Amino acid sequence: MEVWVLIALAGIAVLSSLGVLLSKDNFYSSLYMSATLIFVASIYAIFSLQPVFVLIVFIFVGAIGIVTVAVAATYRSDPESQFSKPWAVLVVITAAVVGFAIYSYKMLNPEMSSSVIKFELINFMSQSEYLILVLSLVALVVLLLLSVLKMVAGGTED
Amino acid sequence: MLAIDMTTASIIYVTSFVILLIGYLTAISSKDVIRLLIALELMFGAVFMALIPLFSVALLANAAFGIAIVTIFTSSGELLILIAAIAILDKQKRDIHTNVIKIGGDKV
Numbered sequence: 001m002e003v004w005v006l007i008a009l010a011g012i013a014v015l016s017s018l019g020v021l022l023s024k025d026n027f028y029s030s031l032y033m034s035a036t037l038i039f040v041a042s043i044y045a046i047f048s049l050q051p052v053f054v055l056i057v058f059i060f061v062g063a064i065g066i067v068t069v070a071v072a073a074t075y076r077s078d079p080e081s082q083f084s085k086p087w088a089v090l091v092v093i094t095a096a097v098v099g100f101a102i103y104s105y106k107m108l109n110p111e112m113s114s115s116v117i118k119f120e121l122i123n124f125m126s127q128s129e130y131l132i133l134v135l136s137l138v139a140l141v142v143l144l145l146l147s148v149l150k151m152v153a154g155g156t157e158d
Numbered sequence: 159m160l161a162i163d164m165t166t167a168s169i170i171y172v173t174s175f176v177i178l179l180i181g182y183l184t185a186i187s188s189k190d191v192i193r194l195l196i197a198l199e200l201m202f203g204a205v206f207m208a209l210i211p212l213f214s215v216a217l218l219a220n221a222a223f224g225i226a227i228v229t230i231f232t233s234s235g236e237l238l239i240l241i242a243a244i245a246i247l248d249k250q251k252r253d254i255h256t257n258v259i260k261i262g263g264d265k266v
């Protein structure tokens with residue numbers, strides 16, 4: 001039963017991502033993108049990975065996705081056709097080959113055991129490692145902000 | 159609770175790969191930088207999906223959570239840079255279509 005829920009969620013995620021590709025309007029495309037990410041987060045939820053579910057839904061979709069939707073709504077121009085058929089054929093062939101490769105691995109290794117995900121957010125990192133991670137991520141964001149300020153300042157001079 | 163076996167892992171990896179390829183196709187077909195931004199975020203969604211089986215390995219679960227956090231920060235940085243690029247492109251060219259970009263990139 002739960003496998004069917006996973007298949008349904010994965011199928012809806014793929015259909016939403018197809019909506020991103022086939023939609024001509026950027027605004028609807030960004031909405032489909034947010035929907036895809038929410039379905040990916042739902043797959044985390046059915047594996048009981050609540051911390052990652054919260055991170056994806058509240059930070060990735062809630063902040064980054066909404067900013068993208070807002071930018072797409074601001075620069076909403078005349079829709080243009082964007083679909084590239086030759087590349088689509090290559091994509092379908094590649095997906096079929098990879099899908100068959102992964103499926104045939106299961107056929108060749110029937111003794112593969114299954115394991116339940118038991119993830120608890122305790123002892124995630126030692127205190128020193130956690131401090132280093134936070135410091136490096138904060139330094140990264142500060143550097144990015146400075147780079148963006150320099151880019152924008154340089155861009156307005158012309 | 160749903161267990162990770164080869165069937166569920168196959169479903170997850172194939173879905174992740176299909177979403178990644180659709181992201182690539184969207185990026186290749188994009189005619190403006192907004193569509194490019196949407197395509198990149200879709201690809202990050204595929205990366206999140208590919209991380210799920212890592213959580214089933216007890217030794218790698220914490221590392222997988224760390225990778226998820228770093229991925230979110232990376233995508234935030236990418237959003238920051240692309241929004242700045244969109245603003246600059248709009249100011250300089252009064253247009254956000256990719257065909258107005260004449261410099262940069264590789265030449266074959």
